[in-house]
Amino acid sequence: MLNPADERLAAVLPPGVLRPVEDRYLDEPRGRYRGQGGLVAAPRSVDEVAAVVRACGHARVAIVPRGGGTGLVGGSVMGAGPAPLILSLERMTAIRDIWPAEDVLVAEAGATLEQVQAAARAAGRMFPLALASQGTAQIGGVLAANAGGTAVLRWGNARALCLGIEAVLPDGSIVHDLKRLRKDNTGYAIRDLLIGAEGTLGIITAASLRMAPPPAGVATAMLAVPDPAAALALLGLAQARFAGCVTAFELIAGQGLAFLTEVLPDIRQPLPGAPWSVLLELSLPQGLAPDEALAGLLESAMGDGLVTDGALAQSGAQAAAFWTLREHLPEANRRIGAISSHDISLPLSEIPRYIADAGAWLAAMGDMRVNCFGHLGDGNLHYNVFPALGRRREEYDALRPRVQETLHQMVVDRGGSFSAEHGVGRLKAADLARWGDPARLAAMRAIKAALDPLGIMNPGAVLGPG
Ligand SMILES: Cc1cc2nc3c(=O)[nH]c(=O)nc-3n(C[C@H](O)[C@H](O)[C@H](O)COP(=O)(O)OP(=O)(O)OC[C@H]3O[C@@H](n4cnc5c(N)ncnc54)[C@H](O)[C@@H]3O)c2cc1C
Numbered sequence: 001m002l003n004p005a006d007e008r009l010a011a012v013l014p015p016g017v018l019r020p021v022e023d024r025y026l027d028e029p030r031g032r033y034r035g036q037g038g039l040v041a042a043p044r045s046v047d048e049v050a051a052v053v054r055a056c057g058h059a060r061v062a063i064v065p066r067g068g069g070t071g072l073v074g075g076s077v078m079g080a081g082p083a084p085l086i087l088s089l090e091r092m093t094a095i096r097d098i099w100p101a102e103d104v105l106v107a108e109a110g111a112t113l114e115q116v117q118a119a120a121r122a123a124g125r126m127f128p129l130a131l132a133s134q135g136t137a138q139i140g141g142v143l144a145a146n147a148g149g150t151a152v153l154r155w156g157n158a159r160a161l162c163l164g165i166e167a168v169l170p171d172g173s174i175v176h177d178l179k180r181l182r183k184d185n186t187g188y189a190i191r192d193l194l195i196g197a198e199g200t201l202g203i204i205t206a207a208s209l210r211m212a213p214p215p216a217g218v219a220t221a222m223l224a225v226p227d228p229a230a231a232l233a234l235l236g237l238a239q240a241r242f243a244g245c246v247t248a249f250e251l252i253a254g255q256g257l258a259f260l261t262e263v264l265p266d267i268r269q270p271l272p273g274a275p276w277s278v279l280l281e282l283s284l285p286q287g288l289a290p291d292e293a294l295a296g297l298l299e300s301a302m303g304d305g306l307v308t309d310g311a312l313a314q315s316g317a318q319a320a321a322f323w324t325l326r327e328h329l330p331e332a333n334r335r336i337g338a339i340s341s342h343d344i345s346l347p348l349s350e351i352p353r354y355i356a357d358a359g360a361w362l363a364a365m366g367d368m369r370v371n372c373f374g375h376l377g378d379g380n381l382h383y384n385v386f387p388a389l390g391r392r393r394e395e396y397d398a399l400r401p402r403v404q405e406t407l408h409q410m411v412v413d414r415g416g417s418f419s420a421e422h423g424v425g426r427l428k429a430a431d432l433a434r435w436g437d438p439a440r441l442a443a444m445r446a447i448k449a450a451l452d453p454l455g456i457m458n459p460g461a462v463l464g465p466g
Contacts, residue, residue: 006039008059009052009085017041017048025066025086026077029133030334030341033074033426035064038083044091046166046174046205053203054172056085062459063087065199067141068112070133072343073425075145075198075461084459087203089140095119096206103211104163104180109140109204116209125211128155128247132327140204146196148421150326153377154247154283155212157421158195164208165191170201170452178208193447198423199458201451215283218247219290220319223301224274224309228376229352231278234306235377238280241297248281249377250326256371259332259386260325267328268321270311278376279326281319329373333384339368339396340404342383344411345420351379354414358383358407366399367391380420383407408435429464 010018018039026035043049056063062084066076078084089110098105100123107116113127113134120127131137131149141147143165148157155161164179167190175190194202225231231251238246254275260267271277284293294312301307313319333341346354355372362368367388374382385403387393396403408418408431418431433441441463448455448463459465 003083005059005061005082006085009039009041009055009061012055012058013041013051014048017043017052021086025069025088027069028074028077029070029072033077033079035077035079035086036083038085040066040086040088042088042091046092046168049087049092049168049203049205050172050174052085052087053168053170056456057170057172057454060454060456061085062456063199063203064458065089065140065144065203067109067138067144068133068136070137071141071145071198071425072422073419073427075423075425075458076141077426078458078460080465081459089138089203089205092205098123099180100125100211102180103213104208105211106178106206106208107139108206109138109143111139113137113139113142120211121214123211124214126214127161127209127211129158129161132330139207139209143195143204143207144197144199145423146421148375148378148380150248150250150281150375152375152380152421153249154244159192161210162191162195162207163210165194165204166206167194168203168205170454170457175202178206180208196423198425198461200448200462201457215245216286217284217288217290218319219280219282219284219294220313220322221280221294221298222270222311222322222325223278223280223298223307224271225276225278225307226305227276227352228355230306231276231376232348232351233304234278234280234301235348237301237304237306238282238297241300242282242284242293245282245284246280246377247283248279249375250279251373251376251381252277252279252326252329253370253372255369256329256332256373259336259371260328263332263335264328267325269325270322271309274309279322329371330382333371333386336371336386337393339385339387339393340400340407341385342404342407342411342418343380343420343422344383344408344416344418345378345380346411346414346416348379350414350416351376351381354410354416355381355383358410361406361410362403365403366396368396375421378420379416424462426460429460429462432462433464
């Protein structure tokens with residue numbers, strides 16, 4: 001039985017676009033939010049997306065854009081207010097065009113990141129963005145969230161890989177801007193406004209994306225380091241030796257390895273018991289053999305006391321096993337059950353002091369465990385706090401708000417960000433209202449009001465309710 005607003009939508013939209021909502025559209029990975037029933041629209045073309053948006057404007061029905069649903073801040077799940085229309089891009093999955101010689105491809109928003117990577121590979125190229133969720137996350141969602149991942153150090157985040165965009169604005173107009181240009185200084189960058197807007201300013205329907213030639217060689221190593229300061233010094237050393245070739249530099253805390261042992265004992269650990277380790281990946285040009293490159297770096301780093309032990313991947317399979325370890329850290333965290341999780345970034349030189357100060361503050365507050373890991377090369381840490389062994393997370397319910405607030409305040413005080421790569425969504429809207437620069441927030445609200453005067457586009461996400 002449709003409500004009157006949904007009946008009005010059904011009357012004007014092409015047959016087959018609307019269907020009743022199913023459970024899979026209402027979930028999000030961490031189970032913090034639950035969406036509500038109503039209808040799902042799954043358009044097949046940009047014109048059908050525009051028709052849906054126009055119809056929702058007339059019927060005053062809110063739209064929640066939905067990609068793969070892997071976002072970690074509740075951006076694609078609206079649990080409060082009148083039931084929205086969920087707009088899924090799942091039927092728009094085509095790779096529309098590919099120009100290998102220009103290193104450009106055009107993908108529709110519903111193509112998964114993995115499909116885009118495969119299309120680039122089939123053309124003898126690569127699409128460098130990589131996330132553990134890439135089998136499900138869609139290119140539209142990746143751009144709407146401006147996702148980061150493990151290769152940002154070399155390639156930048158999603159924004160840096162997007163040359164042009166096709167999108168439907170909240171009034172139903174279509175922005176046709178699928179340019180393949182590296183240079184185009186022709187006024188305001190609407191593309192960049194939509195990237196990172198988390199579906200609050202329009203629907204991304206396609207994007208032209210940068211590819212790159214695959215590297216001649218890849219070198220991968222797990223290196224044990226005494227502490228985060230040594231890890232940063234190692235990063236400097238690697239950058240100096242292999243300018244522009246350091247693709248990934250991931251920090252892993254000993255606590256993360258202990259969690260793997262506790263809940264995922266089948267994951268192979270090359271350096272068990274290391275207090276801190278780094279997963280390093282170099283993308284090398286012709287003429288530089290991976291094992292020689294790594295051996296030289298290791299010798300120098302051990303001489304400087306920056307590395308105490310190391311495992312160098314001798315094959316693609318071994319490199320993949322190192323990455324499997326890294327990619328299972330979030331799953332281990334999920335199984336242990338965090339008191340609170342923080343996706344933060346800091347100026348690089350502030351990181352050792354932050355880790356020390358935050359750890360000391362938490363130790364003074366009570367008995368807790370910290371798993372701090374992440375994309376150290378980008379200054380991005382996943383700083384997650386867990387109950388002491390044998391205790392339940394519910395025992396920390398009263399403490400949780402204080403932990404969250406203090407850890408974010410310590411980030412802000414050091415010039416960092418309380419959301420490095422996951423976005424704001426609904427989870428961090430209050431944090432943005434609290435810590436966002438007032439003039440920047442006012443400009444964001446003015447942009448939102450100008451483009452979406454009816455407030456139908458993902459209400460409550462990013463700027464919060466009202
Ligand atoms: C195991 C795991 C690992 C992850 N690792 C990383 C990581 O390393 N780095 C990182 O940055 N993130 C990571 N994420 C988070 C997540 O995968 C990314 O944010 C991803 O970009 C979300 O894409 P999605 O298609 O699932 O979008 P959704 O979750 O469906 O949506 C995300 C936001 O974008 C909006 N949206 C979706 N599609 C569109 C569209 N076409 N037009 C306009 N708005 C749209 C939604 O309304 C929502 O606000 C991880 C998540 C998981 C579960």
